[in-house]
Every structure is written in structure tokens, then in C-alpha cells.
Amino acid sequence: MPPEKNNVNPQENAWWFIIAKDQIVLQPQGNFIPYGNLDDLPFPEKLANNVIKIADYHSSPCYLVVLQEQLDIGLGEYLSLRSLLGRIDDLLFDLTGRAFQLALFYQTHQYCGKCGHKMHAINWETAMKCYHCQHRCYPRISPCIIVGIRKDKEILLAVHHRHLKQNNPVFTVLAGFVEAGETLETCVEREVYEESKIRVKNIEYVSSQPWPFPHSLMMGFLADYESGEIQIDKSELVEAAWYHIDNLPVLPNNGTIARKLINKMVEQGNTEI
Ligand SMILES: [Zn+2]
Structure with missing residues (x-):
């Protein structure tokens, strides 16, 4: 066909x-x-x-x-x-x-991953189809959590290895890919613990942002500190620390979901009685 x-x-x-x-x-x-x-x-x-x-x-x-x-x-x-x-x-x-x-x-996706025949774009949905074995593939989207963590009027910010090459490294919130079979909430708990040894509670969803580098979907959360002392995973992070909302380091650009989460935590910290 x-x-x-x-x-x-x-x-x-x-x-x-x-x-x-x-x-x-x-x-x-x-x-x-x-x-x-x-x-x-x-x-x-x-x-x-x-x-x-x-x-x-x-x-x-x-x-x-x-x-x-x-x-x-x-x-x-x-x-x-x-x-x-x-x-x-x-x-x-x-x-x-x-x-x-x-x-x-x-x-x-030019060739079928199941039988090796040529695949074809179909026009009734965004997919590639193999007319030999009927296998169909859809664009890959990789879900990622990104989470701002609050501790009174402080927030947890970290420098990632990929940002270190810049002269003025950006300090940002923690993030990571969702694994197979994992809920978003479990992913938040796991990623935060793996990267910082901090336990969090009160995980709440804020909003999402497609991040096409190359195919992530960032899902933004806020959470509260529950327990633990910061010990970073050195393969992921260069440093991480609690920063008071009145004295923040270099932050990600406006327009990123990371900055949106940080702005929201600052706003909440300033309106608390
Ligand atoms: Zn096939």
C-alpha cells in the first residue's frame, strides 16, 4: 500500500x-x-x-x-x-x-522496529505505520519531573554539570526523567532523594512545559522539605544548598518552567505571615 x-x-x-x-x-x-x-x-x-x-x-x-x-x-x-x-x-x-x-x-522511524520493513507516514493521526506487520509508532515524548523544594523561607537550588561551562553558572531546581511503571509523585520523591538525600512531602502539581531538546515534557511540582541533610549525587550535580528567598543566586531565564517554580516559591514566601 x-x-x-x-x-x-x-x-x-x-x-x-x-x-x-x-x-x-x-x-x-x-x-x-x-x-x-x-x-x-x-x-x-x-x-x-x-x-x-x-x-x-x-x-x-x-x-x-x-x-x-x-x-x-x-x-x-x-x-x-x-x-x-x-x-x-x-x-x-x-x-x-x-x-x-x-x-x-x-x-x-523510517524502518519498522518489529520486522524491518519500510514504514510510512499516515495522515489520519501522527504516526508511522508498517504495512507489512501493521506495527505503528508514535512520536516519543519523554516525561520529566521538575520540582521546587521549600523549607520555610529557603529553597533548594543546585548547579548541574551541564551548566558549569558557563561563566556564571545557573542555580536551578531539581529535575529528572520518569521511569517505566512510576507515578509522577514517586518520581519526585525518588529523584530528589537520589540527587540530594532530602525527603519531601506535600507534593503538588503546578504546570507543564514541552521542552523539545529533544523530546521532553517537563511537569512542574512544588514540595516541602521533610527530613535529611543535603548530600549531592556528584555524577549529576556540582553543588546544592538552601537559599533564602531574599538572597538568590543566578537563576534560570524567565519563560522556563524552572524559573516559574522559583518565582512561585518566592511569592509564597513573601506572602506568608
Ligand atoms: Zn513491520
């Missing part, structure tokens, strides 16, 4: 997420993502057969085009997803993150 294809109306205006080698074509101004119809844009002819609809944005379809090489198609520059952090609105950033995640998904 042939692969299913999206029907692109060549006269309809659309957003074009064109990705090649982990970078995306961005325009220097406006919304960054190229916008227009297939007939008017300077696309090579062959692109029209390689288009996947991934969403709608402001009533126009969003199309993903994955190229093998960074062809100069005259629409802008190839830049990284990280270069867009904090520069476009949250919804458009999440859509761009979706484009990257799906590009990775389609590139890494």
Missing part, C-alpha cells in the same frame, strides 16, 4: 517549518517562520511531495518539510531551535518545538 499523503492546496497561505540537519529556516523579522502559499514561495518542485501538516496557527495550516541538506531556498537562514528561546510567543515556540520533534520522529 502506498504512503498516505497530505493534500496541500497550492494557493492557500500556510506556515512553513523547513528543517534540515537540526536547524530551521527562519526569517530575520516578524514571526520568524516563513508564511505564504506553495505557488508563490520559491520552493523547489520536489518539496511539494514531502510536506506533512503538523498543526494550525492563526487559522492557517502549519506544514513541516524535512530536507536532507540545507538547501538555500531564499526564505531565510538556517538557525537552531534554541536561538528562538524567549524571542517568539510561547505558542509559536511550542509549535516550532513540535516541528523539530516530528522531524526527528520521521527521520528515526
Whole structure:
């Protein structure tokens, strides 16, 4: 059976997420993502057969085009997803993150993991299907917990190895991947204990944030200190300590869920009687 294809109306205006080698074509101004119809844009002819609809944005379809090489198609520059952090609105950033995640998904699921035959994109849901054995794969999303821990007017902040290369290391809250068969609450307790030997209580969910580097979903929690002395896991952390909310070190940027959790703890600390 042939692969299913999206029907692109060549006269309809659309957003074009064109990705090649982990970078995306961005325009220097406006919304960054190229916008227009297939007939008017300077696309090579062959692109029209390689288009996947991934969403709608402001009533126009969003199309993903994955190229093998960074062809100069005259629409802008190839830049990284990280270069867009904090520069476009949250919804458009999440859509761009979706484009990257799906590009990775389609590139890494060309062959069936069960029987080895070629897989094909289907167009009634976001999936790749093997028509030989009927195996179907969906984009991988890796759930991650991230947790702010309160102890009176102090909060637990740590420096991770990956942040150490910066001149001014960022101090942030603890985080980790959810393991198979684990609830989010158990994951919070385990990750905090593994990384700091601290026990927590009163775990409450706050909000989530897709984090497409490459396919995490951060789920943010707050918790209270229960017991223990800080002893860091040196394979994960460089240092960790309690910081008073009036005297905090360098924090993650606004727009990250880590900063949102820290801001919430500061706000709560300042309103407590
Ligand atoms: Zn198969």
C-alpha cells in the first residue's frame, strides 16, 4: 500500500517549518517562520511531495518539510531551535518545538522496529505505520519531573554539570526523567532523594512545559522539605544548598518552567505571615 499523503492546496497561505540537519529556516523579522502559499514561495518542485501538516496557527495550516541538506531556498537562514528561546510567543515556540520533534520522529522511524520493513507516514493521526506487520509508532515524548523544594523561607537550588561551562553558572531546581511503571509523585520523591538525600512531602502539581531538546515534557511540582541533610549525587550535580528567598543566586531565564517554580516559591514566601 502506498504512503498516505497530505493534500496541500497550492494557493492557500500556510506556515512553513523547513528543517534540515537540526536547524530551521527562519526569517530575520516578524514571526520568524516563513508564511505564504506553495505557488508563490520559491520552493523547489520536489518539496511539494514531502510536506506533512503538523498543526494550525492563526487559522492557517502549519506544514513541516524535512530536507536532507540545507538547501538555500531564499526564505531565510538556517538557525537552531534554541536561538528562538524567549524571542517568539510561547505558542509559536511550542509549535516550532513540535516541528523539530516530528522531524526527528520521521527521520528515526523510517524502518519498522518489529520486522524491518519500510514504514510510512499516515495522515489520519501522527504516526508511522508498517504495512507489512501493521506495527505503528508514535512520536516519543519523554516525561520529566521538575520540582521546587521549600523549607520555610529557603529553597533548594543546585548547579548541574551541564551548566558549569558557563561563566556564571545557573542555580536551578531539581529535575529528572520518569521511569517505566512510576507515578509522577514517586518520581519526585525518588529523584530528589537520589540527587540530594532530602525527603519531601506535600507534593503538588503546578504546570507543564514541552521542552523539545529533544523530546521532553517537563511537569512542574512544588514540595516541602521533610527530613535529611543535603548530600549531592556528584555524577549529576556540582553543588546544592538552601537559599533564602531574599538572597538568590543566578537563576534560570524567565519563560522556563524552572524559573516559574522559583518565582512561585518566592511569592509564597513573601506572602506568608
Ligand atoms: Zn513491520
